[in-house]
Amino acid sequence: MPDDAVTIRVPATTANLGPGFDCLGMALSLWNTLRLAWAEEPAVRLHGLGADSLPRDAGNLILRSAQRVLDETGNGARGVSIEAWQEIPLSRGLGSSSAAIVGGVYGANALLGHPLPPSRLLEIAAEIEGHPDNVAPALMGGLSIAIAGEDGGVQAAPVPLPADLQCVVYAPDAPMPTHEARSVLPPEVPRADAVFNTGRAALLIAALALDRPEYLRLATQDRLHQPQRQRVFRQMKVIFDHALAAGALGVFLSGAGSSVVALTKRSENRAFTIGYEMADAGDKSGLTGTFLVLEPAPNGAEPAAAPPEAA
Numbered sequence: 422m423p424d425d426a427v428t429i430r431v432p433a434t435t436a437n438l439g440p441g442f443d444c445l446g447m448a449l450s451l452w453n454t455l456r457l458a459w460a461e462e463p464a465v466r467l468h469g470l471g472a473d474s475l476p477r478d479a480g481n482l483i484l485r486s487a488q489r490v491l492d493e494t495g496n497g498a499r500g501v502s503i504e505a506w507q508e509i510p511l512s513r514g515l516g517s518s519s520a521a522i523v524g525g526v527y528g529a530n531a532l533l534g535h536p537l538p539p540s541r542l543l544e545i546a547a548e549i550e551g552h553p554d555n556v557a558p559a560l561m562g563g564l565s566i567a568i569a570g571e572d573g574g575v576q577a578a579p580v581p582l583p584a585d586l587q588c589v590v591y592a593p594d595a596p597m598p599t600h601e602a603r604s605v606l607p608p609e610v611p612r613a614d615a616v617f618n619t620g621r622a623a624l625l626i627a628a629l630a631l632d633r634p635e636y637l638r639l640a641t642q643d644r645l646h647q648p649q650r651q652r653v654f655r656q657m658k659v660i661f662d663h664a665l666a667a668g669a670l671g672v673f674l675s676g677a678g679s680s681v682v683a684l685t686k687r688s689e690n691r692a693f694t695i696g697y698e699m700a701d702a703g704d705k706s707g708l709t710g711t712f713l714v715l716e717p718a719p720n721g722a723e724p725a726a727a728p729p730e731a732a
Contacts, residue, residue: 426458427531430725431524432562432718433509434516435588435682436554439641439673440621444568446516448558448718449588453507453520454725457487457528460502468729469507471517482518486525489545494536501529506729512596514676519555522546527560527722540574543567547575555676562721564629582717583632585687589669590680591660591699593710597653597679605649614644637671637684647674654678656706663702667695687716 433451437443465477465484475481483503491497505524509517526542526549537545543560547553547569557567557577567577621640628636651657657674660681664672668691669683681699685691696712703710 424532424534426456427528428454428456428725428728429524429528429531429722430454431520431527431559431722432516432720433715434519434555434558434676435514435590435680436516436676437643437646437673438564438625438682439643439647439671440618440625440645441554441566442618442643442645443552443554444566445564445622445625446554446556446558446567447564447582447588448562448721449515449590449715450718451508451515451713451715452718453505453509453517453524454728455483455506455524455528456504456728457532458502459532460500462500463488464500464502466502466504467507468505470509471507471511474511482521483525483528486522486546486549487529488525489549490526490529490533490537490542493545494533496533501532503528504728510592510680513592513680514597514674514678515590515592515680516555516559516676519546519550519559522549523556523559523722531724543575543577544573553577558721560721562719563717566626580626581630583629583634583686586629586717587685587687587692588715588717589664589683589685589692589695589699590675590713590715591664591683591696591703591710592713593656593679593703593708595679595708595710597677601653603677605652606646607649610645617642617644634670634684634686638665641671641673641684643673646677650674650678656703656708657681659706660699660702663698664695667691667698669695 546556553567625640
């Protein structure tokens with residue numbers, strides 16, 4: 422049965438994980454919360470990160486994504502109001518746009534009583550985003566291998582993760598617009614670099630699925646995008662080096678950046694040391710930022726009990 426209003430939450434995500442360019446993504450335990458309700462006219466209210474800069478009209482990405490579901494289900498003439506409490510930083514490679522897209526499509530579908538299956542929501546979200554690596558874990562949770570099929574559909578396969586895996590996220594204060602980070606990537610790559618990444622992406626999946634942390638340092642290496650993006654993010658390598666020296670199991674640029682994610686295990690109690698070392702490396706290189714100790718989020722978009730201000 423359709424509801425008059427729904428409250429949901431959507432996780433942040435990190436994509437690529439080093440070698441898995443545009444096909445690997447993992448949900449993180451940092452959430453945006455949204456409340457969607459039927460209204461006479463579309464309306465958007467924003468709280469938290471991006472509240473002063475994101476559009477509140479028909480150009481809002483959450484509203485546009487919700488409208489796609491309304492149109493597809495024959496409800497395009499109905500109005501919906503959206504209120505969002507946003508904790509995911511913008512333009513930091515943590516899936517803020519994917520969270521907006523998934524929040525819109527999942528929330529509108531929930532408001533309608535879930536007429537569309539998750540597979541169709543994933544297709545719609547990937548079409549809006551342009552690639553499925555972030556939207557798949559935002560919708561499904563966990564780690565996903567997500568690829569576009571020849572028929573235009575999307576296939577997303579979950580990958581088991583170690584129970585005590587932690588993600589130390591260093592988020593610079595300076596954003597990295599995705600279009601800028603993509604503009605430095607060449608249209609073609611040498612065969613040796615393609616082989617390098619193929620082997621490491623396969624090793625990364627094995628390392629995580631089989632809980633073999635000794636492979637992660639090698640398995641998170643990349644030649645397809647991180648060396649090129651270092652041209653516009655010159656501090657990246659020194660942050661990587663400090664994370665590894667502090668005991669990180671592996672480290673990579675989160676999506677297109679500017680955040681950096683280091684992997685560790687909760688049982689090793691190194692997360693804060695790694696975070697402080699990454700922040701110190703950034704600071705000494707002229708880059709300010711903060712770090713968060715997060716975990717993989719096993720669930721993607723899901724119902725939430727209440728908005729943050731009501732909790």
